[in-house]
Amino acid sequence: MRLSYPLLLCLAGFASAQKVKVEELYARYCTGCHGANFEGGQGGSLVDGNWKHGSSDDEIFTSIAKGNLQxxxxxxxxxxSIDQIRSLVIFLREKEKQTLAAGMDFPVPSPDKVTKTELHDYRIETVVEKGLAKPWAIAFLPDGRRLVTEKAGGLRFIGADGKIDPEAIEGTPPVIDHGQGGLMEVALHPDHRKNGWIYLGFSDGTREKKADGKEDVRCITAVARGRIKDHRWTDQQWIYRPEPEFRSGAGVHFGTRFVFDKGYVYFVIGERGGMMEAQDLKRPNGKIFRLHDDGRIPADNPFVNSPGAIPGIWSYGHRNPQGLTMDPRDGLLYSTEHGPRGGDELNLILPGRNYGWPVITYGMNYDGTPMVGITAKEGMEQPLVYWVPSIAACGLDFLSGTRFPKWRNDLFAGGLAQQEVRRIRIVDRKVVSQEIVLKNIGRVRDVACGPDGLLYVILNDPDRIVRLVPAGG
Ligand code: HEC
Known part of the structure; x- marks a missing residue:
C-alpha cells in the first residue's frame, strides 16, 4: 500500500505545480461542504480522526482525487494537480493532529503523577528546573556529573544533584550564535575515562560589522575536541572544520549530533538552506560524515576515490538531520531529519547512499505551496517512516539498561514542534510500531539514554531537563 502512492506521484511528478497556497485551495474548494473549521457540513468532519474511506495518506489522497459523486x-x-491534492492531504493531517491534540489529556511533569503508556508507566522527574539558556545537548560524565551545551556558547557542568555550575567552562571555542546555529552537540569519547576527550559541534565562522553598520555573518557547522582541566577547555584539536568558502549567512539547518563506533566518529552538517547543495559531493553541507575519531579520513569511505568529492562524506542528500544514533544490537546507524512542512524522516544511514533532498520529499513549502511533485526516485533512498505533519525531529537515542525492560532497544525520537517524544520499535531494519510517550511539556531538543538506563529529555520553552523513571521503581 505504501508503494502505490509514491509511484503514482513519481509518474505524475511533472503535473503543473500552481503556486496557490493550500489554505486558499481549501477555502476556495472545500469549505462549502466541510466547513471553515473542518468541522463538517454536507461532507463530514475532516479533523475528528474518523476516516470513512481509510486513514492512510494514500487513502485520503484517493478520497480527494476520486471523490464519491453518489x-x-x-x-x-x-x-x-497531483501536487495540490498532496498538499491538501498534508494540510488536513496537520489540522487533524492539532484538533485531536487540543482535546487530549497529556502528562504534566509532577513527581507524583503516573503516566500510562502501552508498555511502561512512568513518572517525570525534573533534573534541572531553571537556570539554563536554550540547552541543546547533554553528555554524562563518569563521576555522575553531566555536561550541557547552551546555544549561545555556554558549556556547563550539572551536578549529580541537579545543581548548575554558575561558571561556564572557560576558553571553549567561539561559536557563531546565529539563527538555529550556536553551540550544539557535546559528547564524550568512548574512552573518555582514559583520554579525557570531549567533542563539541558548533556553528563556526565570522561575524563582522560592515561599513554600512550591518552585520556580515558567515558560518557553518564544525567539530572540535578538547579536554577540560581546572575548569578550562584545553588541548583543542579540529576534527572537521570546513573551508571558509563553505560558510554562509543562512541562519538555518546546521545539523550536528555525534555517534562513535569502532574508532570512528559520525556527525551531520545540515544543508544550510542550500537545498541542491545537498546533492553536491564537492560541498560539505547536507551530508553525514564518517572520520577517524582524530579527524583522519578513513581509507574505505565511499567517496575517497571520487574526484573532487569531500572524502569524509558517508551519505548525502540530507536536509537537516538533528538525530543520529546507532542500534546497540547490530551497529546500524539511524537518523531523523527535519523535512519541510510535512515530511520529517527517519532514515537508515548506509554508506554512499543518497537520501534525496531536495529532489524527492514528502513535504510541501512552509507557505503551503506545493514543493516538488515527486516522493520517490531511482537511486534515492526512501525513509523508513515520514511524519505528516512534521514533528520537527530533534534528538534520537536507543534506550538500553534495565530500568525499562520492555522499552529496551526501542528508539526514542524527540519532536520540537509537536513537543513530543516517540517510541519507535525497529525489527529487521523496519519500523513495526510507534507510540507517543510524552507530549506538550515543551519543545523537545534532545533525548538521551543516561548511564542509569533512564530517558533524559532536554526541553526548550521553558528551558529545562527532565527524565522518565519507571512508576513504582
Ligand atoms: C459539494 C460538497 C463537497 C465539496 C465541495 C468537497 N467535499 Fe469532500 N466530501 C463530501 C462528502 C458528502 C463526503 C462524504 C462522501 C462519502 O460518504 O463517501 C466527502 C468526503 C471527503 C473525504 C473523505 C472523508 C473520509 O471520512 O474518508 C475527504 C478526505 C474529503 N471529502 C476532502 C475534501 C477536500 C480536500 C475538498 C476540497 C478540495 C472537498 N472534500 C470538497 C462533500 C464535499
Missing part, C-alpha cells in the same frame, strides 16, 4: 463528494483530479 454521496456528493466531487472528484478533484483534473481540477486540482
Amino acid at each position: 454521496m456528493g463528494m466531487t472528484p478533484w483530479e483534473g481540477v486540482l
Whole structure:
C-alpha cells in the first residue's frame, strides 16, 4: 500500500505545480461542504480522526482525487494537480493532529503523577528546573556529573544533584550564535575515562560589522575536541572544520549530533538552506560524515576515490538531520531529519547512499505551496517512516539498561514542534510500531539514554531537563 502512492506521484511528478497556497485551495474548494473549521457540513468532519474511506495518506489522497459523486463528494483530479491534492492531504493531517491534540489529556511533569503508556508507566522527574539558556545537548560524565551545551556558547557542568555550575567552562571555542546555529552537540569519547576527550559541534565562522553598520555573518557547522582541566577547555584539536568558502549567512539547518563506533566518529552538517547543495559531493553541507575519531579520513569511505568529492562524506542528500544514533544490537546507524512542512524522516544511514533532498520529499513549502511533485526516485533512498505533519525531529537515542525492560532497544525520537517524544520499535531494519510517550511539556531538543538506563529529555520553552523513571521503581 505504501508503494502505490509514491509511484503514482513519481509518474505524475511533472503535473503543473500552481503556486496557490493550500489554505486558499481549501477555502476556495472545500469549505462549502466541510466547513471553515473542518468541522463538517454536507461532507463530514475532516479533523475528528474518523476516516470513512481509510486513514492512510494514500487513502485520503484517493478520497480527494476520486471523490464519491453518489454521496456528493466531487472528484478533484483534473481540477486540482497531483501536487495540490498532496498538499491538501498534508494540510488536513496537520489540522487533524492539532484538533485531536487540543482535546487530549497529556502528562504534566509532577513527581507524583503516573503516566500510562502501552508498555511502561512512568513518572517525570525534573533534573534541572531553571537556570539554563536554550540547552541543546547533554553528555554524562563518569563521576555522575553531566555536561550541557547552551546555544549561545555556554558549556556547563550539572551536578549529580541537579545543581548548575554558575561558571561556564572557560576558553571553549567561539561559536557563531546565529539563527538555529550556536553551540550544539557535546559528547564524550568512548574512552573518555582514559583520554579525557570531549567533542563539541558548533556553528563556526565570522561575524563582522560592515561599513554600512550591518552585520556580515558567515558560518557553518564544525567539530572540535578538547579536554577540560581546572575548569578550562584545553588541548583543542579540529576534527572537521570546513573551508571558509563553505560558510554562509543562512541562519538555518546546521545539523550536528555525534555517534562513535569502532574508532570512528559520525556527525551531520545540515544543508544550510542550500537545498541542491545537498546533492553536491564537492560541498560539505547536507551530508553525514564518517572520520577517524582524530579527524583522519578513513581509507574505505565511499567517496575517497571520487574526484573532487569531500572524502569524509558517508551519505548525502540530507536536509537537516538533528538525530543520529546507532542500534546497540547490530551497529546500524539511524537518523531523523527535519523535512519541510510535512515530511520529517527517519532514515537508515548506509554508506554512499543518497537520501534525496531536495529532489524527492514528502513535504510541501512552509507557505503551503506545493514543493516538488515527486516522493520517490531511482537511486534515492526512501525513509523508513515520514511524519505528516512534521514533528520537527530533534534528538534520537536507543534506550538500553534495565530500568525499562520492555522499552529496551526501542528508539526514542524527540519532536520540537509537536513537543513530543516517540517510541519507535525497529525489527529487521523496519519500523513495526510507534507510540507517543510524552507530549506538550515543551519543545523537545534532545533525548538521551543516561548511564542509569533512564530517558533524559532536554526541553526548550521553558528551558529545562527532565527524565522518565519507571512508576513504582
Ligand atoms: C459539494 C460538497 C463537497 C465539496 C465541495 C468537497 N467535499 Fe469532500 N466530501 C463530501 C462528502 C458528502 C463526503 C462524504 C462522501 C462519502 O460518504 O463517501 C466527502 C468526503 C471527503 C473525504 C473523505 C472523508 C473520509 O471520512 O474518508 C475527504 C478526505 C474529503 N471529502 C476532502 C475534501 C477536500 C480536500 C475538498 C476540497 C478540495 C472537498 N472534500 C470538497 C462533500 C464535499
